[in-house]
Structures are given as structure tokens and as C-alpha cells.
Amino acid sequence: MSPPPRTNERVALAVATLASFLTPFMGSATNVALPAIGREMGLHAVDLGWVATAYLLSAAVFLVPFGKLADIHGRKRVFVGGLVVYTVTSLLCALAPSYPVLVAGRAGQGLGGGMVFGTGIALLTSIFPPGKRGLALGVNVAAVYLGLSLGPPLGGLLTQHLGWRSVFAANVPLGAIAAALAAWGLVGEWRESPGDRLDVPGAVLYGAGLSALMYGLGRVPSAAGWALAGAGVVALVAFVAWERRAEHPLLDMALFAQNRVFAFSNLAALINYAATFAVGFLLSLYFQSVRGLSPQAAGGLLTAQPLVMAALSPFAGRLSDRVDPRVVASSGMGLIAVGLALLALVSSATPYAFLVACLLLLGAGFALFSSPNTNAVMASVEKRSYGVASATLATMRLVGQMLSMGVASLVLALFVGREAVGPERAAGFVSGMRAAFALYALLCVAGVFASLARGASRPARSAGRP
Helix, strand or coil: CCCCCCCCHHHHHHHHHHHHHHHHHHHHHHHHHHHHHHHHHCCCHHHHHHHHHHHHHHHHHHHHHHHHHHHHHCHHHHHHHHHHHHHHHHHHHHHCCCHHHHHHHHHHHHHHHHHHHHHHHHHHHHHCCHHHHHHHHHHHHHHHHHHHHHHHHHHHHHHHHHCCHHHHHCHHHHHHHHHHHHHHHCCCCCCCCCCCCCCHHHHHHHHHHHHHHHHHHHHCCCHHHHHHHHHHHHHHHHHHHHHHHCCCCCCCCHHHHHCHHHHHHHHHHHHHHHHHCHHHHHHHHHHHHHCCCCHHHHHHHHCHHHHHHHHHHHHHHHHHCCCCHHHHHHHHHHHHHHHHHHHCCCCCCCCHHHHHHHHHHHHHHHHHHHHHHHHHHHHCCCHHHHHHHHHHHHHHHHHHHHHHHHHHHHHHHHHCCCCCCCHHHHHHHHHHHHHHHHHHHHHHHHHHHHHHHCCCCCCHHHHCCC
16 A cells, blocks of 8 residues: 555545546537538538447447556556647647548547546545535536536637647647646655455457447448447446456445445436537537537537536535435426427527527536536545446446447437538538437436435535544
8 A cells, every 4th residue: 555645635535536537528629610611521410320330339448448557557657647648649630631530539538648648536525525526516516617618609609710639739738737737746645455356358349349339330331330339238248247256446336336325426427428419510500500600609509508507516516415315306307308308499590599598407406417427426435445336437428428429420320310410411411400409308207316316415514523
């Protein structure tokens, strides 16, 4: 066991906050740049979906293994390494000469992002005592939403005036600064499981299963698509069976089988992200390809949702230190379901005020759900499991986001086909978008029940300080 770290709480929060800002900023800015990427490279809507999905898939595949490696070898080491990888591959995306190279660069960003996701929350949870943890996690979530807030308008501004490559180039100096601050600002190291070993067979089954499932969903409704998706499900079932008897499991299934709060909080997160992530992707295409808005104008409208998230997340995190997180998170999930149901009514002439109101409602609901749910997950496990718990929760987020994009890609393939989205296909796109929003609303209704089913959990403040 390494000696107690001496990192100042404020320094740790600043480093984690900057790192948490980067990847959502990149994701939301990229959504606005997608139509411009499609025009330059001649891509249809399903191909554009893979510009987002390649990042998510790579991050999800590597997140849990690196979360485990962080517990074994040191969370700071993995965290800093992830920021370096993310910065280098951002430069690769900015210079990409072709679609395959761009997708490869996005996958590299996902690798770096997975290393950061798998350790950032664990670092904060290790450093902050229970009575302060909810507020720290709330500030961290607010940084995520600030990145989401600034991504659309800045991404639209950069795309419109400097081209889509500038969106990726902007991450290079930010990533370099974050890596330098983490390397020198985080004093000490955090290793809670130095005697464990990485479960390599489990990692292979996990990565292969996720990859086959997501690639298969992108090829549906073809027979090959269904076969790949089925093979992915089989590999993931085999992964669960292997983990139940592995000596050093990659993912401790006992956390799900014996810890009700942990299991249902993660399930609620999976459902929540599966129902919400593709909203920005679909509305970006809708605003620009159906309504004819510029990237800058579309980005401005999309800012409504994350601005509310950023404003309310610290309040929600603080509230979850005092009130059962289940109540706060379930209320947020309910608001999201209402917002998605309203978006399912959108037409090609819906007033922009109505769309902004829906986005504001989604933002409020997501803020009330996210940081309280994170607080509930991290408070439900022992200190030695912080890295795996953080990585598991982030995996639920990424897998949910991939499923959300999978649903969007499937719907677009059915309603639009493998063609570029434009005015001549506006009716089909709008019908598909409405169908997707209706499915997402139903998912969120199920998510409310999953959130409530976790049972009561004590607010972190009542647990006392370590």
C-alpha cells in the first residue's frame, strides 16, 4: 500500500474538472461538425454515426480494464497517460486525410478517454471525505456539462469559420495543459489493490462482445448485422460466466449480485444514457439538414440543455449529501421521460421555442439524475473498489451512449437508408427521429422504476468521515 497522498483537495478538483471538461466538449462540438464532415468526405448518416460511435466503443472496451489497472498500479499514472493519449489522437483527427483515418483517430481518443473516465471519479472519491464528496462530484459533473454547453456554440463557430478540423485541433492545447497539471499537481499515488492481476481473458471477451454488438447494430437489418449483434451478446454472456469464477475478475459480479444499490444505480445509469445521448446527434442533423440552420445557429440552440445541466448539477450533488439520492435521481429521470415524449411530437415546422423548452426540461432532469446517482454508486462500495466502481459506472454511461447511437443508426437506416440527409429526405428523417424519441421516452419510464428499485441509501453525510 502506498503512503497517504498529500494532494490538496482544491488542486485535485481543478485537475479532475479540466479533464472532465475535455471529452464532453469534444463530443458535443463534433456533433455540430458532423454535417460538414459528411459533405467533405461524402458520407451518409450511418457513416457519420460511426464518427461518434468509434470513440464510444473504444472508450467502453478499455475503460474497465484500465480502471482495474489503475487500482493495481496507480490511478494517477493511468489518468495522466490517458490525457497524453487523448491529446495525441486529437491531433491525428485534426490532420486525418480520409474517413478511415478519422475513425481510427476517434478510436484513439476513446482509448485515452477510457483511461481518464476509469480513474477521474475514483481519484476524487479517494481524496474527498464522504461529507464533501457529493459537492465535489457535483462540481465535476458540472464541468462535464460545461463542456457540453460550450461544445455546440464553439464547435459551430469553429466549423463555420475555420472548418471542422479546427474542432479537433482545439483539444490539443487543452489536453496538453490538463496532462501537465495532472502530472505535477497530483502529489502521491493511489493503489488500493496492488496484489491483484488483470483478467486478460475477461478483458478479451468483454471487448470482443461489445465490439461485435455495436458493429452488428450498425449493419442491421442485414443478416450479417443480426449475426454480429447476436455473437456480441453471446460473448458478453460468456464474459459474465467467466467473471463469476475468475480468481481476479475484471468486474466483480458480487458487486451486482450482493449490492442492490450498486446494481440498480448502474442499471439506471445505463438506461438513462441509452435514452438521451443521441438527442444531440439527431437534433444537430435536424437543425442543419432539415431546417437549414448554419452550424453556429444549430450549436446555439443545442446549448440550452447542457447550460441547465451545468447550473443545476452542483445543487443536485449537494442535495444528494442530505437527501436519499434515489429520490433525487428518480425525479430527474421522470423529467427526462417527459421531455423526450414532447420531442416525439416534433415536425419539420415545429417552433424553435418549443424545441428549446424541451431541451431545458431534459437538462434539468439530467442534472437531477446524474450526480446523485454517481454519489449513490460510489457510497455503496468499499474504498478498495473505488476504481472498479468508477469504471463500471463510466462503462454504463458509454455502453448506454453506444446503445443510444445504435438505436439512432437503426432508425435512420430504416427510415432514410444509406443516403445523405437533405431536404429531399427530410420527411423520412423526421419520422425516424420521432420514432427514436418515442423509444427513448419509453426507456426512461423503465429507468424510473430501475432507479426506485435500488432501495433507500443513506446520504453520504450520515456515513461520517473516514
